[in-house]
Amino acid sequence: MKSTQVVGIIAALVVVAVVAYLLGTMSQKPPTLTTTTPPTSPTATTPSAKKITFYTWWAGLERFAIDAVIGNFTKKTGIQVEKTAVPGGAGVNAKFAILALMQAGSPPAAFQVHCGPEMLSYIYVAPKGEASFVELSQVAREIDMSAQAADVLSACSLNGKVYALPVNIHRANLIFINKQVLDKLGGNVPASLDELVALCGKASAAGVPCLLQAGADQFTILHLWEQVFLAAAGPQKFIMFMYGTLPPDDPSLRQSTEIFLTLAKTFPANWPALDWTGAVADLVAGKGLAHVDGDWVVGLIYNVYPQVKMCPYSAVTPDCNIIVAPFPGTGGVYNLVIDSVAVPAGGPTTQLGVEFVKYFAGPEGQSIFNPLKGSIAVYKNIDPAIYPTSIQRWEVGEYRNAKAYVFSLTHGALFSDVWQMLMQQSIVLVQTGRADLWYDTLSKALATERSLWKDTWYMGAPGKPFGGYQPPWVK
Ligand code: GAL
Numbered sequence: 001m002k003s004t005q006v007v008g009i010i011a012a013l014v015v016v017a018v019v020a021y022l023l024g025t026m027s028q029k030p031p032t033l034t035t036t037t038p039p040t041s042p043t044a045t046t047p048s049a050k051k052i053t054f055y056t057w058w059a060g061l062e063r064f065a066i067d068a069v070i071g072n073f074t075k076k077t078g079i080q081v082e083k084t085a086v087p088g089g090a091g092v093n094a095k096f097a098i099l100a101l102m103q104a105g106s107p108p109a110a111f112q113v114h115c116g117p118e119m120l121s122y123i124y125v126a127p128k129g130e131a132s133f134v135e136l137s138q139v140a141r142e143i144d145m146s147a148q149a150a151d152v153l154s155a156c157s158l159n160g161k162v163y164a165l166p167v168n169i170h171r172a173n174l175i176f177i178n179k180q181v182l183d184k185l186g187g188n189v190p191a192s193l194d195e196l197v198a199l200c201g202k203a204s205a206a207g208v209p210c211l212l213q214a215g216a217d218q219f220t221i222l223h224l225w226e227q228v229f230l231a232a233a234g235p236q237k238f239i240m241f242m243y244g245t246l247p248p249d250d251p252s253l254r255q256s257t258e259i260f261l262t263l264a265k266t267f268p269a270n271w272p273a274l275d276w277t278g279a280v281a282d283l284v285a286g287k288g289l290a291h292v293d294g295d296w297v298v299g300l301i302y303n304v305y306p307q308v309k310m311c312p313y314s315a316v317t318p319d320c321n322i323i324v325a326p327f328p329g330t331g332g333v334y335n336l337v338i339d340s341v342a343v344p345a346g347g348p349t350t351q352l353g354v355e356f357v358k359y360f361a362g363p364e365g366q367s368i369f370n371p372l373k374g375s376i377a378v379y380k381n382i383d384p385a386i387y388p389t390s391i392q393r394w395e396v397g398e399y400r401n402a403k404a405y406v407f408s409l410t411h412g413a414l415f416s417d418v419w420q421m422l423m424q425q426s427i428v429l430v431q432t433g434r435a436d437l438w439y440d441t442l443s444k445a446l447a448t449e450r451s452l453w454k455d456t457w458y459m460g461a462p463g464k465p466f467g468g469y470q471p472p473w474v475k
Contacts, residue, residue, distance in 0.1 A: 052109035057094035059085035065372035090219035107344035109353035114412025115156035115338035121416040149378035165361035168375035170337035172408035209288035210266035231329025235404035244450025248443035299374025
């Protein structure tokens with residue numbers, strides 16, 4: 001890694017280290033101020049206490065699924081899981097808090113991470129690189145994942161090795177449309193970028209915000225750009241972005257940015273103050289036409305707005321409130337967001353951390369977690385009837401029949417400092433409309449991304465590169 005990039009990561013770490021430290025200590029008992037009992041660090045609990053720390057961003061209105069898993073795990077094993085939840089959708093704060101702990105040599109027993117290159121950022125900063133994490137391929141075999149979820153496991157593999165076990169499959173390329181607002185406008189569910197732009201034009205003419213995106217936790221802004229890019233560029237170029245091998249002057253970057261800026265004009269006036277849960281609240285209340293996001297929105301609506309009826313675009317009923325459809329122009333593609341859990345090696349609670357991930361990623365943990373989370377389980381032999389929403393049952397078919405799979409850039413496909421830079425600059429892009437600055441950022445992001453991939457690293461298993469794209473440096 002180049003020294004400027006290390007400095008970039010470290011600078012971000014310093015800012016958040018304080019937050020991480022405060023959150024870490026706040027979630028524990030205050031240290032006893034005697035000379036014999038030193039203050040505890042997050043991993044300093046003894047194994048005999050049977051207590052571990054799990055770092056996550058599933059907090060607030062997103063807590064239901066993880067709390068159900070932890071409750072059942074503790075009941076079954078007697079192991080307490082102290083959830084240190086660092087709020088901020090998509091891990092906008094948590095990722096850097098975890099990086100800071102890793103860097104400081106006091107990692108938690110287990111932490112939330114996305115399958116994909118995101119894991120590489122942790123490997124980079126950890127004192128012993130890959131050896132700082134438990135290699136989980138054997139655990140995957142023990143919980144039958146290798147047999148029942150070979151495709152996801154291969155997607156979660158770095159050079160064929162598994163460092164984080166998947167607990168679900170989320171889909172990022174979705175649009176959520178308020179049916180009553182759509183009916184009032186007299187529109188149809190858009191199937192292409194052109195149709196979306198036309199529909200948003202119609203909404204704007206009627207004084208209705210078209211896309212309820214959220215600036216306060218930043219990620220849904222980059223998320224929207226990403227979806228437009230996926231529609232404009234297609235899966236192959238999208239995967240090249242992940243590896244940083246897409247030429248920065250590829251026309252798809254310009255084309256998607258222009259469309260994105262047109263769509264950004266249709267955000268509500270309060271977009272900088274909204275976070276994703278606020279945007280969903282406004283969508284449900286009919287304060288705008290649509291919201292572009294992943295299917296954690298399905299979990300949020302299911303848990304928090306039980307009276308709201310969601311339906312897939314292919315089966316719209318008159319009593320439906322929220323229509324869920326693939327983001328226009330991305331039908332047939334599954335933009336993967338795979339939540340997973342990694343376990344740092346060599347700590348006093350490492351073994352308990354392994355037990356936790358084994359349960360959570362196993363069939364029982366996934367059957368508790370996914371129905372409440374809005375996602376689907378990775379196991380092929382889990383019956384879709386366990387899902388409480390028609391959206392999840394529809395997604396099982398969409399996932400199995402997809403013609404292409406890509407990792408979401410906003411949720412795991414980028415090194416963390418590249419991701420942060422793009423997220424921040426996407427906000428500036430909306431605020432200023434300065435496409436020229438954004439093209440510079442894209443160019444820098446692609447170059448940094450490319451340089452951070454070691455010349456031996458790739459996603460997938462030997463002979464089975466992720467998404468069918470073999471980066472040029474892998475012979
Ligand atoms: C994603 C994550 C989801 C959900 C979402 C909003 O990155 O994979 O599980 O938490 O962020 O916070």
